[in-house]
Amino acid sequence: MKLNQVLSIVNQVEKSKFISCLDRLCSDAAKNNKKLAKTIDNIDGQIKNASGSEITQLFNTVRDFFKESVKEQILMSSAQLNLLINLLSRDGNCVARISWIETLYAKEWKELSKLSKDLLTCIKQGSPESTFDRNKALKIYHACMNEAYFNDQKNNRDAKVTDDERSILNVLSNELELTTDECAAIEHLVDVIPENGVLDALNSLRDMGLVFISKKRQEVFVPDEIVTLLNELQGKDLADKYVLRILRTCTDAELSNALKAHGRKIRGISRAEKIQTIIHSGISASKLLSDDIHSPEDTQNQRKERLKQLITDLEIDTEKLGTTLDERIGLILNSLSGATEKEFDSLSASGFKQLLKTLEEHFPTMPAVLKEAFELEPTEIIDTEKLRSLSITPHDILYLLSNDEVKEVRDSIGLSKRGNPRFAILESFANATDKLIENYDALARRDVNALRDAGVEVLEADLGIKFEEVTKAILEVLELNIDEDLRKDLNTTKDKADIVISLSDNDIIIGEAKTCKNGDFAKYSTTSRQVKAYVTRAENQGKRVAQVLIIAPSFSEDFIESAEMDTEVNISLLEAHGLKLILDAYKSKRNPSFAPKLLTKGGLLKAELIAKNI
Structure with a gap:
């Protein structure tokens, strides 16, 4: 999950530690950086009043300062923080409940302790004087780690491994060809990591600005940008x-x-x-x-x-x-x-969902495989929204399957045996979405026969969901920010908006995708009650709904008139064939530019005019 998204989820108190760290670094850096000083001036010199995108921009500007500051703090901290950092920076652990982090920590601690005992046995066994083998390499590293940690006590200082000593130990481990887990286990022999106290350690990481903790959700968030930084600090x-x-x-x-x-x-x-x-x-x-x-x-x-x-x-x-x-x-x-952003863009939301569904049909244990590979909580519901928040792409999922398993999937859906089977599968689902987009108007009108004639097989019961997914795919092509995380956060079991488009940190468009089999869409009273409930919920969470956008095959005259006369919410109407017309115009341009404001004019939108303005 990107930093900007995390900042939109947590409240002001929960992001205060990160902002304080950033504020201090910006103040120091701005003295010698005119560009940064100007950026801070643009937000009145008060980072606490900055938007999520402005805070993200500031973080990227002072990233090197931030990294150096964190490095110094980690070196002064306990080995427990290093174990926790290793855990939180692993794939799938960037968004997790506190209780699950504690469970993972306990498991990691036991595995590390077991490895430490095994290595201690090897060290004690020793090696013949004339040979140099793995046991001798472990013994040398253990002796050097022991000296690096305890030598401070000779000078009446607290025992710790300094930055210079750590650098030397890293070179030593590399020359001795020891792995990262072996080095961590040997350090555990010297500086025993506490088995408990995970919450206190998490709070320490929060004070450093490395994690965000939501008290309401009891969840820990580590933004993608921080994960990358932590990997660099660990030499990964x-x-x-x-x-x-x-x-x-x-x-x-x-x-x-x-x-x-x-x-x-x-x-x-x-x-x-x-x-x-x-x-x-x-x-x-x-x-x-x-x-x-x-x-x-x-x-x-x-x-x-x-x-x-x-x-x-x-x-x-x-x-x-x-x-x-x-x-x-x-x-x-x-x-x-x-590769992450590129891989998400290669497959639409609809295509991603269909891929996951197909894999689960072939391998019913697929959710369990995902949970084990990415250390997800057993009770976690695995869907594409959750996977996106964890930065797990369609490519990542296919690589969890063995080469033989992937070939089974490829053969079962009748794809060519030439080339890389994983990429052949991904391409087939990308093509399936393209077919639905090409027949978007038929999908909106629930015309099963027209879809079948075009080679698109969709169950009639799934038409509404498919229309919603393909609408999102089209809007994504138009480079609108379809905010699935915010939509999930706003939705309840009763009120479920189809689409949320983020215009800025606080401004959004709420969208509804409606299919209609016979004639024009005419259910204004029902639809208006729905969208007004969504708007109220969004505004209660501090969002400003710039517009409500309703997309349907066509609208009755009464529906259009009611929408134009509604004084409670701003409603724009867009016909399905009109959205397809806009998409075609966008794709035909060499340097297209589609402004979201074109969707906020109100009333029945004139797709032909919008298409000309792209």
């Missing part, structure tokens, strides 16, 4: 879900190479276990790509050729492959780390 060059993609393309022999490089077992270990072990070990993606997956005898040219094939397998679109191994590694890392 790629999120686990992207490392998984790389490992899915590797052969069994390459996975074994990676495990052998770090002294892990390979005999009797399944492919799935190999992948999970590598991911959980915290091996950096760059090291996997440069060394670990290759055989020791492979030349630089052979390694470069393997990465060239990997770029093709992952369908990374690039003009240049790079001439060196490091350039190709950088290309892969940069492409994957910045």
